[in-house]
Every structure is written in C-alpha cells, then in structure tokens.
Amino acid sequence: MGLTDITEKIVKVDDYTVKFVLNRPEAAFLADRTMEFTSIPSKEYANRLIKNGTPELLNEQPVGTGPFQFVTYKKNADGPL
Numbered sequence: 001m002g003l004t005d006i007t008e009k010i011v012k013v014d015d016y017t018v019k020f021v022l023n024r025p026e027a028a029f030l031a032d033r034t035m036e037f038t039s040i041p042s043k044e045y046a047n048r049l050i051k052n053g054t055p056e057l058l059n060e061q062p063v064g065t066g067p068f069q070f071v072t073y074k075k076n077a078d079g080p081l
Helices: 029-033 043-051
Strands: 007-014 017-022
Touching: 017 029
Parallel strands: none
Antiparallel strands: 007 017
C-alpha cells in the first residue's frame, strides 16, 4: 500500500482529531485507513507497554475507546474476513 511512502506527517490537531498530510493525492487512502492493521493505538498505553518490556501486548491486549471494550483474544484464531 505504501502508506509510509505517501504520508508526509501525522499531526495531532486536538485530543480527538489527527490530520494526515500526504506527499501526493491518493484516492485509496481513506479505504486503506479502514483496514484493521492501520488503527491508531493509544500512545500512553503503547509507551507503558514498551516501558514494561511487553510491547507485543498492544496486539494481544488492546484498549478500546468510546463504547468499545476488549473482551478476549485467541492467538492464531481465524477472524472475520
């Protein structure tokens, strides 16, 4: 997808908004951002996991926002496509 190639920078506008500045127009950018692996994790949570020496837990024990709540994780389980 080349997301790192087309992204010039990501700017925090406020506590609820980020701005993506691209190097060039990219029609598929919004569609690409809806993919599971392009989510934006909590910086504070990620930093805490790194400090604790367990950064892999970011994928195994994620935190949600708003009405979303983490329930369970099954390693190597097939998920919805």
